[in-house]
Amino acid sequence: MNIRFKHHLFISLIILILSSQTTFAQETVNKRDLSSDNEKKIKNTLTNDAWADDVWGDDAWAEEQKSPWALRGFIEVGYGTFTQDNIIDATQSLSELTTRFEVDYQHDSFDIAAKADVRYDDVLNKTLWDTRELNIAFSPLNNLDVKLGRQVLTWGTGDYLFLNDLFAKDWQSFFSGRDDEYLKAASDSIRTTYYSHGITFDLAWTPEFTSDKYLTGERFSFYSPQALQQVSPASDFIVNKTNNPQWSARLATSNNGIEYAIYGYHGYWTTPVGSKITPTGQMAAYFPKLNSWGASVRMPLVSGIFNAEYAAYNSSEDYAGTNPFIANSQHRILLGYESEVVKDLTTSVQYYVEKTRQYHNLIQSSSTPNLLVDEYRQLLTLRLTYMTMQQKLIYSFFSFYSPSDHDGYIKPSITYRYSDQYRFSLGANLFFGQEKYSFFGQHQTNSNLWLRAKLTF
Template identity: 60%
Template structure:
């Protein structure tokens, strides 16, 4: 079967402290000091009262109400996409859905609870569903240990739309259809433990039951079949042997003189069903991986490097045609703002197939073998205007070895904090029908989205 390349995006989280929280914290500190038996602290408080400072603010403090530990929000999103040419899938629409998201958070002194769920009507599949996006509890049983338990979105690594050491679940159907980038990263039922040892951070994630990617099955997009020598859309006829074994991921990170370093490890399976068993059914072969990354400021931008070694445990010699070979993957990238409001990101990715001679000699389809050194270059352009309310973006993939490409142009307009609108396209091209992007030419589509947040 065709070996797939993995792709990624980041999501950054920001935290802010409201003025009400600052006032509440200040009041708590003052009360603690007032109740203290320390005479010096009492004298200082008395001095502040004599100066009139405390009396001036006393009324404001008394009127301040305690913030609720509950936070609730929701949004409604309408999305539609359509193929630009004939496709063999059942629907001419690549995306047609009405989504309602509910976010609920509870903050306690000893734990935090997060719940996010999507009500979804999908007209492409003609079905209604409820998806639990997140449902987890986070707490710190020890001073240097944080634990998050439950359904959560896990991510790490340095790549932009390129995954090397991040082997957590991805949703490729969402990525190709024009859904928000948030949905590229899928959730898994996991336990994540983060411990802190001086300048080092150690992360360990355990998923009791292997959670594969949401790969293409033919229900929404077609894909190339080496056996049929053309694109197919088997949908429910695409049978895959599942596994209930667990998967482990680990990371050790630190920062030395402004450079962020990380080491990674993984034990589990290939995240898409690249193997074929003796019954001719696709399955997830066993695989482990290790790697490293570095991220540092350079000039006025950010430079990054990442490396990963994939060990295909069921094909150590590379001579099993029905099992993917081991690989070495490497990435370098740079991003900076070249002029005001215009940022440019560049990446070069290299994927080396191990035991290449054994691979070519055992290949079932010798005219469709991948290059020993598969190359991929990416460019991200992002221009913001109207006080960042209007964003133009383009992400381009190009493989000089496969001679295929994938373009993701998009426009995003934020009318205000409640209403936003987006439009874009997924454009595939290639000289051969069996390469990674070339096989998706019939999946080229345009899309529109409107989101209303409350």
């Protein structure tokens, strides 16, 4: 398929979806003067449509609860383009057609969930199968829930910031403007949750380490401190994987509307933040061991929600921080507050600090100390969500800004829910920074604009 043909394919799909509906609903809310004939108007409204039974359309309640089977899914097209020259081979940041199949089976004593995507990914020129869920959930005891199989796991209190949630993330999807759902990657795990006296104990065991879908240079480029330049190694990015397990635990309770939790993790860094020489003499990236513990609290505060979270990361292969090829240990602290400041406008702010624990040793041992992050890497985030037209039109703005790295990342988007079946969204991933090696600064050329159309069935 040549590029022009692919573009035609994409545009045809969009037209297909658009043309299958009539014109877009326009918000023409004419405030009428009701002062003279209030009652008459009310009566008119009633006689015009209120008593018509056919207002319910099919007039049938969805019977899905009666059948143990439920089938759902969607078809989505997405297209995105880089806003700057990028050293990546592809010119698009996103160009794909995704079909989701979802099958649930409910039995009295267990549930089976299967959810998978078939995606024609034009950026990679491949058709990919992605199983999001394939699990069985049951309660072997009154106060014990078990979910076994492929699943998405989440906990913690951060918004796009993760401290104690070390479950797999998909940064490629996040950067390319796919739905937020894809930020969480699935893992093959067993989650057991035990409830007793208002306390919840979660234990998640991932028998085979599941890493993040980190940047490899295939879709997005990144800065290499070894090469001292932006690189896009793609398949040349050699990463040694481990097959060992990950353990994640959480103990949670709440009292008077205040939620408390403590967390533990035993496993590996979820991105390849270590490098070592392989037996063949090559330098290869790998996932160093990581243990962590932490705590969080979330509570109502002056008509909003306040949250605080802490995590201690122990990079146990280099606890002294003297090996420049292994990520240092960290303290991570997050404070957040969310409130609906004006009707339908929700604002949330977060302040996040990542302290490198053996900073002195890191500086001393590094061959490129000038490229290192500050001892206290700080981040401020702002989220604004404005909903209008009966929540059918949603404006969303999210920004990361680091006063220590002098860089940032802005994610604006607009989503229009045309109907229960059709949804359209467009947005951007915009990176900026003073330095080309900093956390977000390195992604400046990865900045992109995207749009998506989704048909749910």
